[in-house]
Amino acid sequence: MNRTRFGGRFVDGLVGEQFAVPEAIPALRSIARREASGELVIVSGCDPLNLVGTVLDGERVPAVIGARILFEDGVAVAAWVSGEMQWLVDGNAEKQQRWREALGVRGSARRVATGDASRSRSADATR
Structure with a gap:
């Protein structure tokens, strides 16, 4: 299967060239235009989403048990x-x-939970 991919810089703060399929571009643009909602998300330091200090700017957060990273509106805070x-x-x-x-x-x-019940659902469905 041969799919068209675009190369460029789609996400600020990430280093190197990024690639996306055409249908991803409008979704990325809509996220960039979205108003800040104050949504908070916690990610384990051991999670592969822990890109702080490696791909994302900032001091590296070690991948050790008990380490947690808090994101507000997608930004590690x-x-x-x-x-x-x-x-x-x-x-x-x-x-x-x-x-x-x-x-x-x-x-x-x-x-x-940030005051809006629709955003307070756990990302981990087993909880």
Whole structure:
């Protein structure tokens, strides 16, 4: 099967050339235009989605048991590593408190309730 692929830079912050099938381009553009919703997602440091400090900008978050990375609207904002908070972006005291509370939630890959019940479903269907 021979499929057309486009090469270029589709996602800011990722290094190197990226490739996408034509039908992915409108989806990527719609995400870029989307208003920030404050959605929080926690990913385990051992998860393959832990690209912080390797593909994504920032200090590397080690792939160790117990390490967690908090993303807000797709941006890595904080991490919990070896029992300590790591701020990956600047945030005011209110945001940092919200992030700290979110990282206190037990679990590896899950969505955190942000006040809208439709966004509070766990990403891990087994929970």
